[in-house]
Amino acid sequence: MGVGILVEDLNAWYGSTHTLRDINLHIPANHATALIGPSGCGKSTFVRCLNRMHETNPIARATGVVKMGEVDIYRDASPVEIRRRVGMVFQRPNPFPTMSIYDNVVSGLKLNGFRNRRILDETCERSLKQAALWEEVKDDLKKKSGASLSGGQQQRMCIARALAVDPEVLLMDEPASALDPVSTSKIEDLVFQLKSQYTIVIVTHNMQQAARVAENTGFFLNGRLVEFDSTHKIFTNPHDKRTEDYITGRFG
Amino acid sequence: MTTEREPGSPVSMRDRMLELQPNIEGKGGVAEVGGPLSPIRAYLSQRGSGRVGDKTFAGVVLVCACSIFAIVLFILTILVFRSRLSLLQFGWRFFTRQAWNPVSGNFGALPFIYGTLATSLLALVIAVPLALGVAIFLTELCPRVLRAPISFLTELLAAIPSVVYGLWGIFVLVPLIRDVVGPFLVKTFGWTGLFVGPNFGVGILTASIILSIMILPIISSLTRDIMQAVPNSQREGVLALGATKWEMIRIGVLRNSRIGIVGAVMLGLGRALGETMAVTMVIGNQPAIAKSLFAPGYTLASVIANEFSEATGDLYLSALIEIGLALFLVTIVVNAIARLMVWAVTRGAPARVG
Amino acid sequence: MSARPFNSQSMNIQPKPARFNAARRAATNYFVSGLSILATLVVLAPLAAILFYLIYKGASSLNLAFFTQVPAPVGETGGGMANSIIGSGIILLLASLMGVPIGIAAGVYLAEFGRSSLLGNAVRFTADVLNGVPSIVMGIAVYSLVVVEQKHFSALAGGIALAIMMVPTITRTTEEMLATVPLAVREAALGLGVPKWRTTLSVSLRTASPGIITGCMLAFARVAGETAPLLFTAFGNQFWSFKLNEPIAALPLQIYVYAISPYDEWHRLAWAGSLVLIVLIMVSVTLVRIYASRGVLKGGS
Numbered sequence: 051m052g053v054g055i056l057v058e059d060l061n062a063w064y065g066s067t068h069t070l071r072d073i074n075l076h077i078p079a080n081h082a083t084a085l086i087g088p089s090g091c092g093k094s095t096f097v098r099c100l101n102r103m104h105e106t107n108p109i110a111r112a113t114g115v116v117k118m119g120e121v122d123i124y125r126d127a128s129p130v131e132i133r134r135r136v137g138m139v140f141q142r143p144n145p146f147p148t149m150s151i152y153d154n155v156v157s158g159l160k161l162n163g164f165r166n167r168r169i170l171d172e173t174c175e176r177s178l179k180q181a182a183l184w185e186e187v188k189d190d191l192k193k194k195s196g197a198s199l200s201g202g203q204q205q206r207m208c209i210a211r212a213l214a215v216d217p218e219v220l221l222m223d224e225p226a227s228a229l230d231p232v233s234t235s236k237i238e239d240l241v242f243q244l245k246s247q248y249t250i251v252i253v254t255h256n257m258q259q260a261a262r263v264a265e266n267t268g269f270f271l272n273g274r275l276v277e278f279d280s281t282h283k284i285f286t287n288p289h290d291k292r293t294e295d296y297i298t299g300r301f302g
Numbered sequence: 303m304t305t306e307r308e309p310g311s312p313v314s315m316r317d318r319m320l321e322l323q324p325n326i327e328g329k330g331g332v333a334e335v336g337g338p339l340s341p342i343r344a345y346l347s348q349r350g351s352g353r354v355g356d357k358t359f360a361g362v363v364l365v366c367a368c369s370i371f372a373i374v375l376f377i378l379t380i381l382v383f384r385s386r387l388s389l390l391q392f393g394w395r396f397f398t399r400q401a402w403n404p405v406s407g408n409f410g411a412l413p414f415i416y417g418t419l420a421t422s423l424l425a426l427v428i429a430v431p432l433a434l435g436v437a438i439f440l441t442e443l444c445p446r447v448l449r450a451p452i453s454f455l456t457e458l459l460a461a462i463p464s465v466v467y468g469l470w471g472i473f474v475l476v477p478l479i480r481d482v483v484g485p486f487l488v489k490t491f492g493w494t495g496l497f498v499g500p501n502f503g504v505g506i507l508t509a510s511i512i513l514s515i516m517i518l519p520i521i522s523s524l525t526r527d528i529m530q531a532v533p534n535s536q537r538e539g540v541l542a543l544g545a546t547k548w549e550m551i552r553i554g555v556l557r558n559s560r561i562g563i564v565g566a567v568m569l570g571l572g573r574a575l576g577e578t579m580a581v582t583m584v585i586g587n588q589p590a591i592a593k594s595l596f597a598p599g600y601t602l603a604s605v606i607a608n609e610f611s612e613a614t615g616d617l618y619l620s621a622l623i624e625i626g627l628a629l630f631l632v633t634i635v636v637n638a639i640a641r642l643m644v645w646a647v648t649r650g651a652p653a654r655v656g
Numbered sequence: 657m658s659a660r661p662f663n664s665q666s667m668n669i670q671p672k673p674a675r676f677n678a679a680r681r682a683a684t685n686y687f688v689s690g691l692s693i694l695a696t697l698v699v700l701a702p703l704a705a706i707l708f709y710l711i712y713k714g715a716s717s718l719n720l721a722f723f724t725q726v727p728a729p730v731g732e733t734g735g736g737m738a739n740s741i742i743g744s745g746i747i748l749l750l751a752s753l754m755g756v757p758i759g760i761a762a763g764v765y766l767a768e769f770g771r772s773s774l775l776g777n778a779v780r781f782t783a784d785v786l787n788g789v790p791s792i793v794m795g796i797a798v799y800s801l802v803v804v805e806q807k808h809f810s811a812l813a814g815g816i817a818l819a820i821m822m823v824p825t826i827t828r829t830t831e832e833m834l835a836t837v838p839l840a841v842r843e844a845a846l847g848l849g850v851p852k853w854r855t856t857l858s859v860s861l862r863t864a865s866p867g868i869i870t871g872c873m874l875a876f877a878r879v880a881g882e883t884a885p886l887l888f889t890a891f892g893n894q895f896w897s898f899k900l901n902e903p904i905a906a907l908p909l910q911i912y913v914y915a916i917s918p919y920d921e922w923h924r925l926a927w928a929g930s931l932v933l934i935v936l937i938m939v940s941v942t943l944v945r946i947y948a949s950r951g952v953l954k955g956g957s
Contacts, residue, residue, distance in 0.1 A: 101847065103843065103846065103847060106843065106846055127351075128351035128352075128353065130351045130352045130849050130850075130851050131347075131351055131849070132849075133846065133847055133848065133849035134346045134347070134349070134848070134849030135343075135346075135347075135849075137847075137848075138847040140840060140843065140844070140847070142840060144838075144840035144841055144843065144844040145844075146841060146844065146845070146859060146863070147841065147863055148862050148863055148865075157845070157848065157850075158848035158849065158850070159342065159345075159346075161845065161848065161850045161854055161855075161858055161859075162345075162346060162349055162848075162849065162850060162854075163349065164342075164345060169341060169342070173342065208844070211844075211848070212847075212848070214342075215342060215346060215848060215849070216340050216342040216343050216346075346849070351851070352850075352851025352852070352853065352854065353851075355851055355853045355854065356851055356852050356853050358853070359852075359853035359856070359857075360769060360853075362761060363761045363762065363764045363765035363768070363769065364765055364769070365761075366757075366758045366759075366761035366762040366765065367761070367762040367765035367766065367770065367775075367776075367779045367827075368779070369758055369762065369823065370762060370779055370782050370783050370786060370823065370824060370827065371778075371779070371782060373786065373820050373823065374782060374785075374786060376797065376801070377789070377793065377794070377797040380797050380800045380801050381793075381796070381797060381800070383800075384800045431695070432695045432698055432699055433695075433699075434695075435691055435692040435694070435695025435696065436692070436695050436696050436699050438688075438692045439692040439693060439695065439696045440696075443689055443692060443693070452696065452700075454945065455700055455703060456699060456700070457941075458703060458938065458941065459699070459702070459703050461877065461878075461881075461937050461938060461941045462703075462706060462881075462934065462937075463880075463881025463882070463883070463908055463933060463934075463937065464881070464882075464883060464884070465881070465883045465908045465911050465912045465915070465930075466706070466710070466881070466911070466930045466933065466934060467706070468912070468915060469911060469915045469926055469927065469930055470705075470706050470709055470710075472915060472916075473709075473713075473923070474705065474709055515702045518699060522699075546681050546682060546684070546685040547685055547689070548684055548685040548688040548689065549681065549685070551688075569788065572788045573788065575790070576788075576789070576790025576791070576792070576793070577790070578790060578791065578792045578883075578884040579883045579884055579912060583912075583915060583916060603790055603792050603884075606792055606796060607792060607884060607887060610796065610799075610887070610888055611887070611888060611891075622796075623796060623800065626792070626793050626796045626797075629790055629792075629793055630789060630790075630793045633788055633789055633790055633793075634785055634788075634789065636788075637784070637785045637787075637788035637789075638781075638785050640788075641781065641784050641785060
């Protein structure tokens with residue numbers, strides 16, 4: 051089961067550049083929320099603030115409140131603890147090049163000291179089935195390296211890797227943008243199936259994708275959250291003119 | 303649209319959710335805390351934040367990094383400490399006096415300074431044009447297929463140990479200088495006055511030749527790196543004006559890499575100043591200052607290598623250690639200037655080691 | 657216009673001085689090209705000469721006795737350099753045990769914590785400068801500290817001298833190799849909630865390990881041939897020695913002693929020993945080259 055995220059007055063900077071301004075948002079549990087907007091509008095930065103990956107950059111800074119359930123992730127917990135509860139899938143697949151498929155998928159557990167072989171095996175199978183990759187790789191789990199798969203398979207393996215630690219939230223930063231259309235549709239199907247078990251936030255450039263998989267959509271522009279509403283409303287009758295301009299393709 | 307929150311009122315997550323985005327889907331189904339704990343979630347939630355591990359790790363690697371400073375400080379301190387006898391006795395004049403008499407306790411380092419400078423500078427005179435030639439050949443003229451093998455071969459030269467160069471020097475180069483090259487030089491260049499006196503094969507000339515072979519790889523490979531760092535736009539610009547290949551190299555590449563090449567040459571100088579074994583084996587080991595290149599000589603490094611284990615008496619040992627201290631300081635200064643120059647051209651990319 | 661064929665020779669488009677200038681420039685071009693080719697040949701000649709002489713003078717002395725026996729007394733034929741080979745092995749093992757961990761850790765610091773900090777730059781610069789300090793200076797420094805305090809020469813002192821020569825080299829190559837690990841791979845580990853120290857050890861170092869091993873082998877090959885730092889630390893030994901607290905033979909050291917001696921028999925051994933030393937070093941350097949090209953492909957993105 052997933053957990054809801056509450057964001058209050060979130061501001062973020064890279065050095066002296068103010069990249070996110072006064073974001074206020076509630077992301078409901080067990081639903082998929084899409085974030086759309088033109089390049090550089092801050093949606094990736096926002097998502098990285100949700101699992102404190104924003105901080106890995108030494109000149110990055112964030113203020114405000116982000117609550118996962120009742121936990122203030124900036125004040126009540128360490129970044130490492132938060133990232134174990136929030137999974138992340140990146141824009142480009144990033145498997146660990148020296149590890150096999152099996153080791154890649156369970157790396158979140160193994161690198162955190164988990165040793166029980168039986169549970170690791172079960173987790174690997176479960177996650178790969180959730181990511182719809184099990185049938186394709188089940189015979190080569192320990193023989194093939196994670197980097198030897200095709201782009202679409204690698205990304206699904208990265209999704210399996212994120213799911214293996216049983217997170218409550220899954221963040222996806224344009225997960226299909228580097229992939230071919232067939233892989234893209236496979237990943238969209240995945241998101242559709244997974245959203246009942248996890249809270250999913252998916253950043254996308256592709257409005258049709260947002261419309262297909264997400265119940266709610268937020269529109270970012272120049273570091274601000276312009277509008278956040280049900281997907282149906284955003285795409286048929288947006289409240290703000292800027293949203294309407296973006297949807298109809300007048301810019302971006 | 304987002305609504306304004308009344309300032310000062312405590313609010314639960316559920317209430318906040320109802321205020322914000324009243325029309326979104328799913329507001330009724332929020333879980334305040336995460337679902338039932340699976341064994342994995344249970345395990346991970348009781349794992350620590352890793353803060354202790356991070357701090358320990360950072361501390362350990364910091365200590366190891368500072369060990370580099372410690373090594374330099376250690377060498378400096380111990381050399382100064384153990385040479386204090388000689389420092390106090392002779393002061394600065396140690397480096398201007400010519401005597402080297404262990405029996406009477408009269409020590410002066412001038413002959414060794416002369417030997418070191420003469421061999422190093424002569425080695426540079428021989429090595430730099432050759433190294434430049436090789437660098438130009440490999441970067442601009444060499445067919446692509448031959449580039450890797452030939453550069454590999456020049457780097458093999460750097461892998462040959464000093465003592466093997468010395469061995470080859472004693473049994474191959476010395477007879478060559480004595481019997482073939484020496485008479486030739488006397489015949490053609492005798493008028494310069496540099497080739498007078500008896501020629502036993504060992505001496506400044508032989509040592510310089512061996513040194514030049516040894517410092518050539520480092521000058522050439524660094525020069526190659528620097529030349530390759532010059533952007534292609536420079537080359538193309540000069541070629542577009544109708545220059546020949548050599549003119550393109552001269553104007554487009556060499557002119558831009560002047561500072562870096564000087565730095566590479568200085569690194570070669572630094573290496574030549576400190577080279578010990580091969581020089582000791584072919585220089586004749588006599589503390590004399592003579593104009594002739596056939597004369598035997600002595601360098602700062604060689605005198606230490608030769609006489610250290612037989613040094614009786616504290617003053618003798620202290621004088622030798624002071625020579626080591628001088629060598630240490632000089633090579634540090636030369637290398638520091640050289641690295642700065644190379645860094646200025648390659649902009650801090652990790653320097654080639656060796 | 658006439659019906660003559662149109663070519664540059666009959667056109668005479670350039671005035672005479674310009675044509676001479678062009679010819680001169682072309683000649684200079686060929687001349688300089690020739691000089692650079694000549695320079696390359698002159699440079700490769702000593703390499704060929706040294707290798708030739710090593711094989712010519714040394715190969716005939718390489719028999720089983722060479723690799724299994726200690727030196728025979730002066731004047732007698734036979735004997736070998738087995739104790740020097742083993743002795744070198746022991747000293748190099750000691751040096752690696754001390755130098756490799758410190759060097760890699762310092763390299764990790766530079767890559768993970770000291771990318772652009774003042775301390776990081778100072779360490780980087782000092783390491784590069786330390787690489788240029790003459791090895792004999794290292795030798796007399798270690799002598800002054802270790803040998804004088806212990807009142808005897810030892811394999812340990814020799815190992816320390818070689819270790820402080822290995823550290824700067826390994827530090828810089830480790831830093832270089834860690835920098836090739838893509839940010840995306842690190843972020844993948846961090847995103848899973850793996851602490852930074854574990855990420856560096858189990859992900860970054862593991863990904864860069866082919867290159868790091870290469871760097872260590874390079875440093876190893878470089879100090880394997882060093883004589884000067886061992887002159888006053890390990891000192892050399894005519895007999896078998898396995899104790900770390902006694903003087904110990906080393907291959908380059910023994911070659912030096914034999915080379916400057918007046919005995920032909922010992923000269924013969926010096927050539928053979930040099931051949932063995934060169935083969936070992938060149939094998940390491942070649943392995944490094946092969947491994948490095950594979951490592952970059954394997955460890956990078």
